[in-house]
Amino acid sequence: MPELPEVETTRRGIAPLVAGARIERVVVRERRLRWPIPRQVEHALAGAAMLGVRRRAKYLLLESERGTAIAHLGMSGSFSVVAAGTEPDVHDHYDLVFDGGTALRFTDPRKFGSLLWGGREPLRHKLLADLGPEPFSAEFSGAWLKERSLGRRVAVKSFLMMPAVVAGMGNIYASEALYRAGIHPRRAAGRIALSRYEALARAIRDVLSEAIEAGGTTLRDFADARGRPGYFAQRLDVYDREGQSCRRCGSSIRRSVIGQRASYYCARCQT
């Protein structure tokens, strides 16, 4: 479900609750998420003062005075703020219970999410160490994309979704950014000119910041920590618009599977 804008929306929603609060205890009801939740998370966070929430790619870094827990929402995960003691539902896998009487509750039907312990240097955690630059960082640019793509034959759509290339690009926004930049999703990554990659880097930043501004994209069930949907779905140009007309040229939007993921594009505008 969540890509970078949805994770960022979640971060903004939970940060005011978390920052400056103290965790009373961590309640784990289902330890077997994508990886088992390490007991160290509960032990370290119980009684700890929380400093804030940061984001790296689609990971949420829950920073405490004793170290950082690393949360990922997977495909179907979400956080919500509940009153402590609220009866959990079947897919409510863990709660961070704060001393003020509220709890941060993690819900995830598919259990692709995770909660891990990152210690004092979470960015060195195995899952984070090799991530590419954040799209809004100075390091991320057309030149970076060009350099990383040299000699590679993989479809640019798949290339964009590789965590080591750029942090946080998912299936929706990869299609959207390629449409904005006029690049065909099947084009070999190594056969794209620098100037086109510059347009693509710009398109990526634009579409992600507009989506964050709109509170993310809700296709079926994404909601922020207060349960509100995101409004970017109505501004998608291609994703989930198979058969509808291109907003630019009017031809029919196509759907095609690239690297096992549904991809949407305009065959006339994207070359």
Next chain:
DNA sequence: CAACGGACCTGCCTGC
């Protein structure tokens, strides 16, 4: 190496 496919798990929608 790069590229690909399978794996993890549940819910929802479609078509027979």
Next chain:
DNA sequence: TGCAGGCAGGTCCGTT
């Protein structure tokens, strides 16, 4: 109405 099959916003890992 029931059921099988396909599909879903992620991404790691083992195999070519």
